Amino acid sequence: MNEADFIARLRAIATDPAARGLADDAAVFEGLVLTHDMIVEGVHFLPDERPQDVAWKLVAVNLSDLAAKGAVPVGVLLGYSLAGDDAWDAAFADGLDIVLRRYGLPLLGGDTVGVPAGAPRSLGLTAIGRAPREGAPARGGVRPGDQLWVSGTIGNAGVGLAMRLGEVEANETCLAAYSRPQPQLTLGQALVPHVHAMMDVSDGLLIDAERMAAASGCEITLMIETVPLSAALLAVRPDVLDTRLAAASAGDDYQLLFAADPDQAAAIREIAAGLGVAVAPVGHAGVGEGIALVHRAQRVARPERLGFMH
Protein backbone atom coordinates (compact mmCIF):
# COMPACT_ATOMS: atom_id res chain seq x y z
CA MET A 1 0.00 0.00 0.00
CA ASN A 2 1.77 3.17 -1.20
CA GLU A 3 0.55 6.71 -0.47
CA ALA A 4 -1.95 6.66 -3.35
CA ASP A 5 -3.32 3.33 -2.13
CA PHE A 6 -3.56 4.65 1.43
CA ILE A 7 -5.51 7.70 0.29
CA ALA A 8 -7.72 5.48 -1.87
CA ARG A 9 -8.39 3.39 1.25
CA LEU A 10 -9.28 6.51 3.26
CA ARG A 11 -11.62 7.58 0.44
CA ALA A 12 -13.36 4.24 0.70
CA ILE A 13 -13.89 4.95 4.41
CA ALA A 14 -14.97 8.57 3.87
CA THR A 15 -18.32 7.88 2.26
CA ASP A 16 -20.21 10.74 3.91
CA PRO A 17 -21.18 13.42 1.36
CA ALA A 18 -19.70 16.09 3.66
CA ALA A 19 -16.28 14.55 3.03
CA ARG A 20 -16.60 15.25 -0.71
CA GLY A 21 -14.73 12.03 -1.35
CA LEU A 22 -11.62 13.59 0.28
CA ALA A 23 -11.13 15.06 -3.20
CA ASP A 24 -11.85 18.67 -2.31
CA ASP A 25 -9.89 21.27 -0.38
CA ALA A 26 -12.14 20.96 2.65
CA ALA A 27 -15.16 19.22 4.13
CA VAL A 28 -18.47 21.03 4.06
CA PHE A 29 -20.65 20.15 6.99
CA GLU A 30 -23.83 21.85 8.18
CA GLY A 31 -22.86 25.28 6.95
CA LEU A 32 -19.26 24.96 8.08
CA VAL A 33 -16.15 24.40 6.00
CA LEU A 34 -13.52 22.34 7.80
CA THR A 35 -9.95 21.69 6.79
CA HIS A 36 -6.88 20.18 8.46
CA ASP A 37 -3.47 20.59 6.81
CA MET A 38 -0.14 19.61 8.30
CA ILE A 39 3.34 20.92 7.61
CA VAL A 40 6.41 18.87 8.42
CA GLU A 41 9.93 20.15 8.96
CA GLY A 42 12.21 19.12 6.13
CA VAL A 43 9.22 18.38 3.88
CA HIS A 44 7.01 21.50 3.83
CA PHE A 45 9.39 23.92 5.48
CA LEU A 46 13.14 24.23 5.82
CA PRO A 47 14.77 23.48 9.18
CA ASP A 48 16.34 26.97 9.17
CA GLU A 49 13.11 28.78 8.34
CA ARG A 50 12.09 31.53 10.77
CA PRO A 51 9.58 30.07 13.25
CA GLN A 52 7.39 33.16 12.77
CA ASP A 53 7.20 32.34 9.07
CA VAL A 54 6.39 28.70 9.81
CA ALA A 55 3.47 29.84 11.96
CA TRP A 56 2.33 32.14 9.17
CA LYS A 57 2.55 29.35 6.61
CA LEU A 58 0.70 26.85 8.78
CA VAL A 59 -2.24 29.23 9.15
CA ALA A 60 -2.09 30.55 5.58
CA VAL A 61 -2.15 27.14 3.88
CA ASN A 62 -5.27 26.22 5.81
CA LEU A 63 -6.96 29.57 5.18
CA SER A 64 -6.21 29.09 1.49
CA ASP A 65 -8.37 25.96 1.55
CA LEU A 66 -11.17 27.99 3.11
CA ALA A 67 -10.65 30.74 0.51
CA ALA A 68 -11.14 28.16 -2.23
CA LYS A 69 -14.55 27.31 -0.79
CA GLY A 70 -15.53 30.97 -0.42
CA ALA A 71 -15.69 30.50 3.36
CA VAL A 72 -15.31 33.10 6.09
CA PRO A 73 -12.79 31.75 8.65
CA VAL A 74 -14.10 31.65 12.21
CA GLY A 75 -11.42 29.85 14.21
CA VAL A 76 -8.53 27.41 14.36
CA LEU A 77 -7.28 24.50 16.47
CA LEU A 78 -3.51 23.97 16.69
CA GLY A 79 -1.60 20.68 16.87
CA TYR A 80 1.92 21.55 17.99
CA SER A 81 5.11 19.54 18.49
CA LEU A 82 7.46 20.76 21.20
CA ALA A 83 10.92 19.70 20.04
CA GLY A 84 12.84 21.04 23.03
CA ASP A 85 13.96 24.36 21.53
CA ASP A 86 12.43 27.05 23.75
CA ALA A 87 13.50 29.98 21.58
CA TRP A 88 11.96 28.38 18.51
CA ASP A 89 8.69 27.77 20.37
CA ALA A 90 8.59 31.36 21.66
CA ALA A 91 9.15 32.74 18.17
CA PHE A 92 6.51 30.42 16.75
CA ALA A 93 4.01 31.66 19.36
CA ASP A 94 4.83 35.26 18.40
CA GLY A 95 4.26 34.44 14.74
CA LEU A 96 1.02 32.63 15.51
CA ASP A 97 -0.23 35.65 17.42
CA ILE A 98 0.63 37.90 14.47
CA VAL A 99 -1.03 35.80 11.78
CA LEU A 100 -4.17 35.17 13.85
CA ARG A 101 -4.51 38.90 14.57
CA ARG A 102 -3.96 39.66 10.88
CA TYR A 103 -6.97 37.48 10.00
CA GLY A 104 -8.98 38.27 13.14
CA LEU A 105 -9.06 34.58 13.98
CA PRO A 106 -9.56 33.06 17.44
CA LEU A 107 -7.36 30.17 18.56
CA LEU A 108 -10.05 27.81 19.83
CA GLY A 109 -8.03 24.89 21.10
CA GLY A 110 -5.73 22.07 20.12
CA ASP A 111 -2.96 20.02 21.59
CA THR A 112 0.73 20.39 22.40
CA VAL A 113 2.90 17.29 22.52
CA GLY A 114 6.55 16.69 23.20
CA VAL A 115 8.43 14.85 20.47
CA PRO A 116 11.68 12.94 20.90
CA ALA A 117 14.88 14.95 20.47
CA GLY A 118 15.91 15.19 16.83
CA ALA A 119 12.46 14.31 15.48
CA PRO A 120 11.22 16.73 12.82
CA ARG A 121 8.47 19.11 13.87
CA SER A 122 5.06 18.08 12.61
CA LEU A 123 2.51 20.86 12.90
CA GLY A 124 -1.19 20.62 12.19
CA LEU A 125 -3.94 23.16 12.03
CA THR A 126 -7.67 22.71 11.78
CA ALA A 127 -9.38 25.75 10.29
CA ILE A 128 -13.11 26.25 10.55
CA GLY A 129 -15.02 28.59 8.28
CA ARG A 130 -18.58 29.53 7.60
CA ALA A 131 -19.71 28.27 4.20
CA PRO A 132 -21.14 30.80 1.76
CA ARG A 133 -24.94 30.99 1.59
CA GLU A 134 -24.87 29.83 -2.03
CA GLY A 135 -22.93 26.71 -1.00
CA ALA A 136 -19.19 26.09 -1.16
CA PRO A 137 -17.95 25.60 -4.73
CA ALA A 138 -16.42 22.18 -5.27
CA ARG A 139 -13.41 21.24 -7.36
CA GLY A 140 -15.62 18.99 -9.40
CA GLY A 141 -18.02 21.53 -10.89
CA VAL A 142 -16.18 22.47 -14.09
CA ARG A 143 -18.38 22.25 -17.20
CA PRO A 144 -17.21 21.94 -20.81
CA GLY A 145 -17.09 25.44 -22.27
CA ASP A 146 -16.02 27.05 -18.97
CA GLN A 147 -13.15 29.50 -18.85
CA LEU A 148 -10.35 28.68 -16.38
CA TRP A 149 -8.86 31.52 -14.35
CA VAL A 150 -6.13 32.00 -11.81
CA SER A 151 -5.63 34.80 -9.32
CA GLY A 152 -2.39 36.68 -8.72
CA THR A 153 0.79 35.38 -10.27
CA ILE A 154 2.14 31.85 -10.42
CA GLY A 155 5.61 30.56 -9.58
CA ASN A 156 6.84 33.28 -7.21
CA ALA A 157 6.99 30.93 -4.23
CA GLY A 158 8.86 28.28 -6.21
CA VAL A 159 11.49 30.82 -7.17
CA GLY A 160 11.47 32.13 -3.60
CA LEU A 161 12.37 28.62 -2.38
CA ALA A 162 15.23 28.51 -4.92
CA MET A 163 16.37 31.87 -3.52
CA ARG A 164 16.20 30.50 0.05
CA LEU A 165 18.37 27.61 -1.09
CA GLY A 166 20.86 30.03 -2.65
CA GLU A 167 20.24 28.76 -6.19
CA VAL A 168 19.32 32.16 -7.59
CA GLU A 169 19.82 35.81 -6.64
CA ALA A 170 17.19 36.82 -4.11
CA ASN A 171 14.45 39.39 -4.35
CA GLU A 172 11.87 40.35 -1.75
CA THR A 173 8.74 39.59 -3.75
CA CYS A 174 9.58 35.96 -4.41
CA LEU A 175 11.02 35.38 -0.92
CA ALA A 176 7.86 36.82 0.64
CA ALA A 177 5.64 34.71 -1.61
CA TYR A 178 7.43 31.63 -0.28
CA SER A 179 7.59 32.69 3.38
CA ARG A 180 4.32 34.55 3.78
CA PRO A 181 1.69 33.23 1.39
CA GLN A 182 -1.44 35.38 1.26
CA PRO A 183 -4.63 33.34 1.11
CA GLN A 184 -7.16 34.89 -1.28
CA LEU A 185 -10.03 34.93 1.21
CA THR A 186 -11.87 38.05 0.08
CA LEU A 187 -11.58 37.15 -3.59
CA GLY A 188 -12.76 33.60 -2.93
CA GLN A 189 -15.81 34.83 -1.03
CA ALA A 190 -16.71 37.35 -3.73
CA LEU A 191 -16.35 34.84 -6.58
CA VAL A 192 -18.75 32.23 -5.20
CA PRO A 193 -21.85 33.36 -7.15
CA HIS A 194 -19.86 33.50 -10.39
CA VAL A 195 -17.93 30.21 -10.51
CA HIS A 196 -18.78 26.59 -11.27
CA ALA A 197 -15.69 25.23 -9.49
CA MET A 198 -12.86 26.57 -7.37
CA MET A 199 -9.73 25.22 -5.62
CA ASP A 200 -6.49 26.63 -4.35
CA VAL A 201 -3.21 26.16 -6.18
CA SER A 202 -1.01 24.66 -3.51
CA ASP A 203 0.97 21.89 -5.20
CA GLY A 204 1.42 23.47 -8.63
CA LEU A 205 -0.95 24.85 -11.25
CA LEU A 206 -0.55 21.85 -13.54
CA ILE A 207 -1.15 19.15 -10.96
CA ASP A 208 -3.99 21.07 -9.35
CA ALA A 209 -5.63 21.69 -12.72
CA GLU A 210 -5.32 17.98 -13.44
CA ARG A 211 -7.04 17.22 -10.11
CA MET A 212 -9.79 19.69 -10.98
CA ALA A 213 -10.25 18.05 -14.39
CA ALA A 214 -10.40 14.60 -12.79
CA ALA A 215 -12.93 15.71 -10.17
CA SER A 216 -15.07 17.36 -12.87
CA GLY A 217 -14.87 14.62 -15.48
CA CYS A 218 -13.71 16.95 -18.23
CA GLU A 219 -10.54 18.09 -19.97
CA ILE A 220 -8.80 21.33 -19.05
CA THR A 221 -6.64 23.05 -21.65
CA LEU A 222 -4.10 25.53 -20.31
CA MET A 223 -2.59 28.24 -22.51
CA ILE A 224 0.90 28.31 -21.03
CA GLU A 225 1.72 31.75 -22.46
CA THR A 226 -1.16 33.22 -20.45
CA VAL A 227 -0.02 31.91 -17.05
CA PRO A 228 0.59 35.16 -15.16
CA LEU A 229 4.22 35.60 -14.08
CA SER A 230 5.41 38.43 -11.86
CA ALA A 231 8.03 40.99 -12.86
CA ALA A 232 10.00 39.75 -9.84
CA LEU A 233 10.12 36.23 -11.26
CA LEU A 234 10.96 37.46 -14.76
CA ALA A 235 13.81 39.50 -13.26
CA VAL A 236 15.62 36.25 -12.46
CA ARG A 237 14.26 33.86 -15.14
CA PRO A 238 13.98 34.32 -18.93
CA ASP A 239 10.44 34.37 -20.34
CA VAL A 240 10.68 31.06 -22.15
CA LEU A 241 8.49 27.96 -22.15
CA ASP A 242 10.67 26.17 -19.57
CA THR A 243 10.30 29.05 -17.13
CA ARG A 244 6.53 28.96 -17.57
CA LEU A 245 6.30 25.21 -17.12
CA ALA A 246 8.55 25.40 -14.05
CA ALA A 247 6.37 28.14 -12.55
CA ALA A 248 3.22 26.14 -13.27
CA SER A 249 4.54 23.07 -11.50
CA ALA A 250 6.39 24.67 -8.58
CA GLY A 251 3.66 24.79 -5.93
CA ASP A 252 3.16 26.92 -2.81
CA ASP A 253 1.35 29.63 -4.78
CA TYR A 254 -1.85 29.66 -2.69
CA GLN A 255 -3.68 31.39 -5.50
CA LEU A 256 -7.17 30.43 -6.63
CA LEU A 257 -7.93 28.36 -9.72
CA PHE A 258 -11.55 28.67 -10.79
CA ALA A 259 -13.86 27.84 -13.65
CA ALA A 260 -16.74 29.99 -14.81
CA ASP A 261 -19.07 30.41 -17.74
CA PRO A 262 -17.45 32.82 -20.25
CA ASP A 263 -20.39 35.21 -19.78
CA GLN A 264 -19.14 35.79 -16.20
CA ALA A 265 -15.83 37.24 -17.39
CA ALA A 266 -16.79 40.90 -17.01
CA ALA A 267 -18.22 40.33 -13.51
CA ILE A 268 -15.09 38.44 -12.46
CA ARG A 269 -12.79 41.16 -13.76
CA GLU A 270 -14.83 43.81 -11.98
CA ILE A 271 -14.73 41.94 -8.64
CA ALA A 272 -10.98 41.44 -8.89
CA ALA A 273 -10.36 45.06 -9.88
CA GLY A 274 -12.46 46.22 -6.93
CA LEU A 275 -10.28 44.14 -4.59
CA GLY A 276 -7.02 45.13 -6.28
CA VAL A 277 -6.25 41.49 -7.10
CA ALA A 278 -5.10 40.35 -10.52
CA VAL A 279 -7.03 37.58 -12.25
CA ALA A 280 -6.18 36.04 -15.60
CA PRO A 281 -7.93 33.57 -17.90
CA VAL A 282 -5.49 30.73 -18.49
CA GLY A 283 -7.51 28.15 -20.37
CA HIS A 284 -10.81 26.45 -20.93
CA ALA A 285 -12.61 23.20 -20.28
CA GLY A 286 -13.86 20.72 -22.83
CA VAL A 287 -15.19 17.21 -23.18
CA GLY A 288 -12.47 14.72 -22.35
CA GLU A 289 -10.13 14.13 -19.45
CA GLY A 290 -6.85 15.32 -17.99
CA ILE A 291 -4.98 18.45 -18.92
CA ALA A 292 -3.76 19.62 -22.30
CA LEU A 293 -0.94 22.17 -22.51
CA VAL A 294 -0.74 24.66 -25.33
CA HIS A 295 1.96 27.30 -25.82
CA ARG A 296 1.46 29.90 -28.55
CA ALA A 297 -0.95 27.64 -30.40
CA GLN A 298 1.44 24.65 -30.25
CA ARG A 299 0.58 21.57 -28.24
CA VAL A 300 3.25 21.06 -25.54
CA ALA A 301 4.17 17.75 -23.87
CA ARG A 302 3.30 17.39 -20.18
CA PRO A 303 6.38 17.80 -18.02
CA GLU A 304 7.24 14.63 -16.10
CA ARG A 305 6.58 16.38 -12.82
CA LEU A 306 3.33 18.37 -12.67
CA GLY A 307 3.81 19.62 -9.13
CA PHE A 308 4.60 18.79 -5.54
CA MET A 309 3.49 15.29 -4.53
CA HIS A 310 3.27 14.67 -0.79
Add this chain to the structure above:
Amino acid sequence: MNEADFIARLRAIATDPAARGLADDAAVFEGLVLTHDMIVEGVHFLPDERPQDVAWKLVAVNLSDLAAKGAVPVGVLLGYSLAGDDAWDAAFADGLDIVLRRYGLPLLGGDTVGVPAGAPRSLGLTAIGRAPREGAPARGGVRPGDQLWVSGTIGNAGVGLAMRLGEVEANETCLAAYSRPQPQLTLGQALVPHVHAMMDVSDGLLIDAERMAAASGCEITLMIETVPLSAALLAVRPDVLDTRLAAASAGDDYQLLFAADPDQAAAIREIAAGLGVAVAPVGHAGVGEGIALVHRAQRVARPERLGFMH
Protein backbone atom coordinates in the same frame (compact mmCIF):
# COMPACT_ATOMS: atom_id res chain seq x y z
CA MET B 1 10.14 29.21 27.43
CA ASN B 2 9.39 25.68 28.63
CA GLU B 3 6.21 23.75 27.82
CA ALA B 4 4.23 25.42 30.60
CA ASP B 5 5.38 28.85 29.39
CA PHE B 6 4.48 27.95 25.82
CA ILE B 7 0.99 26.89 26.82
CA ALA B 8 0.64 30.04 28.94
CA ARG B 9 1.59 32.03 25.84
CA LEU B 10 -1.03 30.21 23.75
CA ARG B 11 -3.59 30.94 26.47
CA ALA B 12 -2.76 34.62 26.20
CA ILE B 13 -3.49 34.37 22.47
CA ALA B 14 -6.66 32.32 22.91
CA THR B 15 -8.85 35.03 24.40
CA ASP B 16 -12.08 34.05 22.65
CA PRO B 17 -14.64 32.65 25.13
CA ALA B 18 -15.14 29.63 22.83
CA ALA B 19 -11.56 28.60 23.61
CA ARG B 20 -12.41 28.32 27.32
CA GLY B 21 -8.91 29.59 28.06
CA LEU B 22 -7.48 26.36 26.55
CA ALA B 23 -8.18 24.98 30.02
CA ASP B 24 -11.04 22.68 29.06
CA ASP B 25 -11.13 19.41 27.15
CA ALA B 26 -12.55 21.05 24.04
CA ALA B 27 -13.68 24.30 22.49
CA VAL B 28 -17.37 25.06 22.42
CA PHE B 29 -18.37 27.10 19.42
CA GLU B 30 -21.85 27.83 18.10
CA GLY B 31 -23.37 24.60 19.31
CA LEU B 32 -20.37 22.50 18.32
CA VAL B 33 -17.71 20.95 20.52
CA LEU B 34 -14.30 20.81 18.83
CA THR B 35 -11.20 19.01 19.98
CA HIS B 36 -7.82 18.15 18.45
CA ASP B 37 -5.55 15.67 20.21
CA MET B 38 -2.32 14.25 18.86
CA ILE B 39 -0.54 11.01 19.66
CA VAL B 40 3.17 10.57 18.97
CA GLU B 41 5.04 7.31 18.54
CA GLY B 42 7.34 6.68 21.48
CA VAL B 43 5.45 9.20 23.62
CA HIS B 44 1.76 8.25 23.56
CA PHE B 45 2.06 4.83 21.96
CA LEU B 46 4.76 2.17 21.76
CA PRO B 47 6.60 1.65 18.47
CA ASP B 48 5.54 -2.02 18.51
CA GLU B 49 1.88 -1.32 19.19
CA ARG B 50 -0.60 -2.80 16.69
CA PRO B 51 -1.48 -0.11 14.13
CA GLN B 52 -5.16 -1.04 14.49
CA ASP B 53 -4.89 -0.24 18.21
CA VAL B 54 -3.14 3.06 17.47
CA ALA B 55 -6.03 4.05 15.20
CA TRP B 56 -8.48 3.07 17.93
CA LYS B 57 -6.61 5.10 20.53
CA LEU B 58 -6.33 8.17 18.31
CA VAL B 59 -10.09 8.24 17.82
CA ALA B 60 -10.97 7.19 21.37
CA VAL B 61 -8.87 9.85 23.12
CA ASN B 62 -10.58 12.55 21.08
CA LEU B 63 -14.05 11.09 21.60
CA SER B 64 -13.31 11.02 25.32
CA ASP B 65 -12.92 14.82 25.22
CA LEU B 66 -16.33 15.05 23.54
CA ALA B 67 -17.79 12.65 26.13
CA ALA B 68 -16.59 14.97 28.88
CA LYS B 69 -18.60 17.80 27.32
CA GLY B 70 -21.70 15.63 26.88
CA ALA B 71 -21.38 16.04 23.10
CA VAL B 72 -22.67 13.78 20.35
CA PRO B 73 -19.79 13.14 17.90
CA VAL B 74 -20.59 14.01 14.29
CA GLY B 75 -17.31 13.64 12.41
CA VAL B 76 -13.52 13.63 12.39
CA LEU B 77 -10.63 15.01 10.36
CA LEU B 78 -7.41 12.96 10.29
CA GLY B 79 -3.82 14.25 10.22
CA TYR B 80 -1.65 11.29 9.22
CA SER B 81 2.09 10.76 8.86
CA LEU B 82 3.20 8.29 6.22
CA ALA B 83 6.48 6.87 7.51
CA GLY B 84 7.21 4.57 4.59
CA ASP B 85 5.83 1.32 6.09
CA ASP B 86 3.03 0.22 3.79
CA ALA B 87 1.88 -2.68 5.96
CA TRP B 88 1.62 -0.39 8.97
CA ASP B 89 -0.42 2.13 7.01
CA ALA B 90 -2.75 -0.56 5.67
CA ALA B 91 -3.35 -1.94 9.16
CA PHE B 92 -3.92 1.58 10.52
CA ALA B 93 -6.53 2.21 7.82
CA ASP B 94 -8.26 -1.07 8.76
CA GLY B 95 -8.31 -0.01 12.40
CA LEU B 96 -9.58 3.45 11.53
CA ASP B 97 -12.42 1.93 9.54
CA ILE B 98 -13.31 -0.31 12.50
CA VAL B 99 -13.32 2.41 15.15
CA LEU B 100 -15.23 4.88 12.97
CA ARG B 101 -17.87 2.25 12.21
CA ARG B 102 -18.09 1.37 15.90
CA TYR B 103 -18.99 4.98 16.70
CA GLY B 104 -20.94 5.64 13.47
CA LEU B 105 -18.58 8.50 12.66
CA PRO B 106 -17.86 9.94 9.21
CA LEU B 107 -14.27 10.70 8.20
CA LEU B 108 -14.76 14.22 6.85
CA GLY B 109 -11.27 15.14 5.71
CA GLY B 110 -7.74 15.82 6.82
CA ASP B 111 -4.25 15.56 5.46
CA THR B 112 -1.65 12.89 4.77
CA VAL B 113 2.01 13.87 4.78
CA GLY B 114 5.21 11.95 4.23
CA VAL B 115 7.74 12.17 7.06
CA PRO B 116 11.47 11.53 6.77
CA ALA B 117 12.58 7.93 7.29
CA GLY B 118 13.09 7.15 10.97
CA ALA B 119 10.97 10.05 12.20
CA PRO B 120 8.38 9.04 14.79
CA ARG B 121 4.79 8.98 13.59
CA SER B 122 2.79 11.98 14.74
CA LEU B 123 -0.94 11.51 14.33
CA GLY B 124 -3.62 14.09 14.90
CA LEU B 125 -7.38 13.93 14.94
CA THR B 126 -9.93 16.69 15.07
CA ALA B 127 -13.25 15.49 16.45
CA ILE B 128 -16.41 17.51 16.06
CA GLY B 129 -19.45 17.00 18.23
CA ARG B 130 -22.82 18.57 18.77
CA ALA B 131 -23.00 20.33 22.14
CA PRO B 132 -25.79 19.35 24.50
CA ARG B 133 -28.81 21.67 24.52
CA GLU B 134 -28.14 22.57 28.15
CA GLY B 135 -24.61 23.68 27.23
CA ALA B 136 -21.36 21.73 27.54
CA PRO B 137 -20.23 21.36 31.17
CA ALA B 138 -16.86 23.00 31.79
CA ARG B 139 -14.03 21.80 34.01
CA GLY B 140 -14.35 24.95 36.01
CA GLY B 141 -17.86 24.61 37.37
CA VAL B 142 -17.17 22.75 40.63
CA ARG B 143 -18.81 24.40 43.66
CA PRO B 144 -17.84 23.93 47.31
CA GLY B 145 -20.06 21.21 48.71
CA ASP B 146 -20.17 19.23 45.46
CA GLN B 147 -19.57 15.51 45.40
CA LEU B 148 -16.82 14.29 43.06
CA TRP B 149 -17.45 11.13 41.04
CA VAL B 150 -15.57 8.95 38.60
CA SER B 151 -16.93 6.45 36.10
CA GLY B 152 -15.64 2.93 35.61
CA THR B 153 -12.43 1.87 37.29
CA ILE B 154 -9.13 3.69 37.53
CA GLY B 155 -5.62 2.43 36.82
CA ASN B 156 -6.34 -0.48 34.47
CA ALA B 157 -4.61 1.17 31.52
CA GLY B 158 -1.55 2.02 33.58
CA VAL B 159 -1.20 -1.61 34.63
CA GLY B 160 -1.96 -2.62 31.03
CA LEU B 161 1.03 -0.56 29.91
CA ALA B 162 3.21 -2.27 32.55
CA MET B 163 1.97 -5.60 31.15
CA ARG B 164 2.83 -4.51 27.58
CA LEU B 165 6.33 -3.69 28.84
CA GLY B 166 6.60 -7.13 30.48
CA GLU B 167 6.83 -5.69 33.98
CA VAL B 168 3.89 -7.67 35.34
CA GLU B 169 1.96 -10.79 34.36
CA ALA B 170 -0.60 -9.91 31.71
CA ASN B 171 -4.38 -10.10 31.82
CA GLU B 172 -6.86 -9.23 29.11
CA THR B 173 -8.84 -6.58 31.02
CA CYS B 174 -5.88 -4.33 31.73
CA LEU B 175 -4.29 -4.87 28.32
CA ALA B 176 -7.57 -3.96 26.61
CA ALA B 177 -7.99 -0.88 28.81
CA TYR B 178 -4.60 0.30 27.58
CA SER B 179 -5.02 -0.66 23.90
CA ARG B 180 -8.70 0.00 23.35
CA PRO B 181 -9.95 2.75 25.67
CA GLN B 182 -13.72 3.15 25.68
CA PRO B 183 -14.85 6.77 25.72
CA GLN B 184 -17.86 7.25 27.99
CA LEU B 185 -19.98 9.04 25.41
CA THR B 186 -23.44 7.86 26.44
CA LEU B 187 -22.77 8.42 30.12
CA GLY B 188 -21.37 11.89 29.47
CA GLN B 189 -24.41 12.88 27.43
CA ALA B 190 -26.82 11.57 30.08
CA LEU B 191 -25.03 13.30 32.96
CA VAL B 192 -25.14 16.82 31.53
CA PRO B 193 -28.27 18.01 33.36
CA HIS B 194 -26.96 16.65 36.67
CA VAL B 195 -23.38 17.92 36.88
CA HIS B 196 -21.71 21.24 37.66
CA ALA B 197 -18.42 20.26 36.00
CA MET B 198 -17.05 17.38 33.97
CA MET B 199 -13.75 16.36 32.36
CA ASP B 200 -12.14 13.16 31.19
CA VAL B 201 -9.40 11.43 33.14
CA SER B 202 -6.64 11.12 30.56
CA ASP B 203 -3.40 11.97 32.37
CA GLY B 204 -4.20 10.53 35.80
CA LEU B 205 -6.99 11.04 38.32
CA LEU B 206 -4.84 13.12 40.67
CA ILE B 207 -3.45 15.53 38.09
CA ASP B 208 -6.79 15.86 36.35
CA ALA B 209 -8.58 16.51 39.66
CA GLU B 210 -5.97 19.16 40.42
CA ARG B 211 -6.67 20.79 37.05
CA MET B 212 -10.39 20.71 37.78
CA ALA B 213 -9.80 22.31 41.20
CA ALA B 214 -7.63 25.01 39.63
CA ALA B 215 -10.18 25.76 36.90
CA SER B 216 -12.96 25.91 39.49
CA GLY B 217 -11.14 27.93 42.17
CA CYS B 218 -11.88 25.43 44.91
CA GLU B 219 -10.25 22.54 46.74
CA ILE B 220 -10.97 18.93 45.85
CA THR B 221 -10.53 16.27 48.53
CA LEU B 222 -10.16 12.71 47.24
CA MET B 223 -10.83 9.70 49.47
CA ILE B 224 -8.16 7.37 48.13
CA GLU B 225 -9.81 4.24 49.54
CA THR B 226 -12.89 4.94 47.41
CA VAL B 227 -11.05 5.14 44.08
CA PRO B 228 -12.61 2.24 42.18
CA LEU B 229 -10.11 -0.45 41.21
CA SER B 230 -10.92 -3.42 39.01
CA ALA B 231 -10.62 -7.05 40.07
CA ALA B 232 -8.20 -7.42 37.14
CA LEU B 233 -5.91 -4.79 38.62
CA LEU B 234 -6.17 -6.22 42.12
CA ALA B 235 -5.28 -9.65 40.70
CA VAL B 236 -1.76 -8.34 40.01
CA ARG B 237 -1.36 -5.61 42.66
CA PRO B 238 -1.98 -5.71 46.43
CA ASP B 239 -4.79 -3.45 47.71
CA VAL B 240 -2.51 -1.04 49.57
CA LEU B 241 -2.18 2.75 49.53
CA ASP B 242 0.73 2.65 47.05
CA THR B 243 -1.33 0.67 44.56
CA ARG B 244 -4.17 3.17 44.86
CA LEU B 245 -1.90 6.19 44.44
CA ALA B 246 -0.19 4.54 41.46
CA ALA B 247 -3.58 3.84 39.85
CA ALA B 248 -4.71 7.41 40.49
CA SER B 249 -1.66 8.85 38.78
CA ALA B 250 -1.19 6.41 35.92
CA GLY B 251 -3.24 8.03 33.17
CA ASP B 252 -4.90 6.70 29.99
CA ASP B 253 -8.09 5.83 31.87
CA TYR B 254 -10.48 7.84 29.67
CA GLN B 255 -13.09 7.74 32.38
CA LEU B 256 -15.18 10.75 33.41
CA LEU B 257 -14.53 12.87 36.48
CA PHE B 258 -17.54 14.98 37.41
CA ALA B 259 -18.86 17.15 40.20
CA ALA B 260 -22.48 17.39 41.24
CA ASP B 261 -24.63 18.62 44.07
CA PRO B 262 -25.03 15.76 46.60
CA ASP B 263 -28.81 15.83 46.01
CA GLN B 264 -28.10 14.52 42.48
CA ALA B 265 -26.55 11.29 43.77
CA ALA B 266 -29.64 9.12 43.31
CA ALA B 267 -30.24 10.42 39.76
CA ILE B 268 -26.59 9.84 38.85
CA ARG B 269 -26.64 6.29 40.19
CA GLU B 270 -29.84 5.57 38.31
CA ILE B 271 -28.44 6.87 35.01
CA ALA B 272 -25.26 4.84 35.40
CA ALA B 273 -27.17 1.69 36.37
CA GLY B 274 -29.41 2.12 33.34
CA LEU B 275 -26.33 2.24 31.10
CA GLY B 276 -24.54 -0.58 32.90
CA VAL B 277 -21.63 1.71 33.79
CA ALA B 278 -20.14 1.89 37.26
CA VAL B 279 -19.88 5.28 38.95
CA ALA B 280 -18.35 5.97 42.35
CA PRO B 281 -18.18 9.03 44.59
CA VAL B 282 -14.51 9.61 45.33
CA GLY B 283 -14.45 12.91 47.16
CA HIS B 284 -15.88 16.35 47.61
CA ALA B 285 -15.13 20.00 46.93
CA GLY B 286 -14.58 22.73 49.46
CA VAL B 287 -13.34 26.27 49.80
CA GLY B 288 -9.61 26.41 49.09
CA GLU B 289 -7.35 25.29 46.30
CA GLY B 290 -5.56 22.24 44.93
CA ILE B 291 -6.20 18.66 45.91
CA ALA B 292 -6.14 17.03 49.32
CA LEU B 293 -5.67 13.27 49.59
CA VAL B 294 -7.22 11.25 52.42
CA HIS B 295 -6.87 7.53 52.98
CA ARG B 296 -9.02 5.88 55.65
CA ALA B 297 -9.47 9.20 57.44
CA GLN B 298 -5.73 9.93 57.41
CA ARG B 299 -4.31 12.82 55.38
CA VAL B 300 -1.85 11.46 52.81
CA ALA B 301 1.06 13.35 51.20
CA ARG B 302 0.74 14.11 47.50
CA PRO B 303 2.91 11.78 45.44
CA GLU B 304 5.69 13.61 43.60
CA ARG B 305 4.17 12.66 40.26
CA LEU B 306 0.41 13.25 39.97
CA GLY B 307 0.08 11.93 36.44
CA PHE B 308 1.35 11.98 32.91
CA MET B 309 2.80 15.34 31.88
CA HIS B 310 3.18 15.93 28.16
